[in-house]
Amino acid sequence: DFNAAWEVLDLARAIYAKQNEEESNEDVQLKLADTYIALGDVSLETEKFDQAITDYEAGLDLKKDLLPRSSRQIAEA
Incomplete structure (x- = not known):
């Protein structure tokens, strides 16, 4: 169930933030x-494509600030 997954992940996001x-x-x-x-x-x-883009960009921006440009994690994001 994607709604339950989204709720759990959104709670995790709030806690980490x-x-x-x-x-x-x-x-x-x-x-x-x-x-x-x-x-x-x-x-x-x-x-929910607009929300997906927003979330992906937020994750990528954080990774770009923390990791070297050659990092595999940045390429995967």
Whole structure:
């Protein structure tokens, strides 16, 4: 059920975002980026294309800020 998946991922996004505000570190930011990408996947599957683009871009922007340009994670995003 994609609605349940989206709700769980959105909750994870909110938790990571709050944790990032309190103690910004690379691990939390990478988890937040991965969560945005997973949200993008769910939005893509449910044909919410505008939301998918927004989520993918948010995840990619975080990864580009944290990782070297040659990183495989950036290529996968």
